[in-house]
Amino acid sequence: MADIVDTAVNAGSFSTLVAAVKAANLVDTLKGKGPFTVFAPTDEAFAKLPEGTVDGLLKDTAKLKQILTYHVVEGKVMAADVVKLKSATTVQGSDVKIDASSGVKVNESTVTTPDVAADNGVIHIIDTVLIPA
Numbered sequence: 001m002a003d004i005v006d007t008a009v010n011a012g013s014f015s016t017l018v019a020a021v022k023a024a025n026l027v028d029t030l031k032g033k034g035p036f037t038v039f040a041p042t043d044e045a046f047a048k049l050p051e052g053t054v055d056g057l058l059k060d061t062a063k064l065k066q067i068l069t070y071h072v073v074e075g076k077v078m079a080a081d082v083v084k085l086k087s088a089t090t091v092q093g094s095d096v097k098i099d100a101s102s103g104v105k106v107n108e109s110t111v112t113t114p115d116v117a118a119d120n121g122v123i124h125i126i127d128t129v130l131i132p133a
Contacts, residue, residue, distance in 0.1 A: 034120035079114035
């Protein structure tokens with residue numbers, strides 16, 4: 001099995017996320033032992049951001065790192081466990097809200113594909129980029 005970064009690369013729908021992870025120097029972290037739970041926005045999710053946002057973030061690596069680490073929770077939290085939670089503390093330090101009343105929402109984002117296995121954690125694919133307050 002591949003680690004979180006290689007799993008995202010191999011999936012083919014996370015080129016923006018992978019580019020952002022590289023720009024923020026988080027590749028080694030997300031290839032590390034973990035385990036990590038990553039709420040991974042697709043390329044379509046990044047495309048929903050206002051024009052110029054991604055380019056601006058790629059130039060502001062401190063802000064980019066804050067946003068990316070807001071998508072990561074320590075530990076391997078599978079969907080069966082996520083649905084029991086009301087919130088989760090991210091690596092960035094802030095909490096994300098979890099609502100499992102109708103599907104699973106993380107803040108305003110919907111989990112479109114849960115439990116994508118990686119050898120150092122799990123990826124839950126989401127349809128909207130999470131922005132910390």
